[in-house]
Structures are given as structure tokens and as C-alpha cells.
Amino acid sequence: MALKIKVLSQYCKSCGYCVHFCPKEAIAFGKERNGLGVFYPVVDEEKCISCGICATVCPDAALELREEENNG
Numbered sequence: 001m002a003l004k005i006k007v008l009s010q011y012c013k014s015c016g017y018c019v020h021f022c023p024k025e026a027i028a029f030g031k032e033r034n035g036l037g038v039f040y041p042v043v044d045e046e047k048c049i050s051c052g053i054c055a056t057v058c059p060d061a062a063l064e065l066r067e068e069e070n071n072g
């Protein structure tokens with residue numbers, strides 16, 4: 001089991017807090033828009049240290065630190 005950030009893209013309002021506060025520059029806006037018509041972030045799992053800061057600062061609960069199986 002490993003902790004991973006899950007992006008619940010439908011809740012994102014594209015404020016950019018997660019991108020700004022990530023200590024590893026591991027989260028950045030992608031090229032796709034959500035149902036609200038805004039760009040949402042994607043996580044670079046090679047850089048992410050699962051610190052959870054992005055999930056803490058997100059005002060829209062669009063990021064969750066979850067335990068995930070390695071196969072998924």
C-alpha cells in the first residue's frame with residue numbers, strides 16, 4: 001500500500017493553490033478541462049512525496065491523499 005494523491009477533477013476551480021504550495025513542484029495544471037470548463041492539475045508521481053500539503057490547501061476538496069494498491 002502506498003499513499004497517493006487522487007485528483008477529484010470535477011471539484012477543481014483552478015485556483016492554483018496546490019501548484020503554488022507543493023514543495024516538490026510535483027503538481028501542475030494539465031491540458032484538459034473539467035466539467036466547469038477550467039484546467040485541473042495532474043500529479044507527477046515520480047516527484048510527489050505524498051506530503052498532503054496540496055490536499056490541505058485545496059479550498060474545494062478536489063485532492064485526497066488515499067491509500068492505493070501498487071497495482072492500480
Ligand code: SF4
Nearest residue numbers: 022048049051052054
Ligand atoms: S502530496 Fe505533497 S509532494 Fe505530492 S503533489 Fe501534493 S504537495 Fe506536492
Ligand code: SF4
Nearest residue numbers: 012013015016018058
Ligand atoms: S487547490 Fe484545489 S481547486 Fe485549486 S487548483 Fe488545486 S485542485 Fe484545483
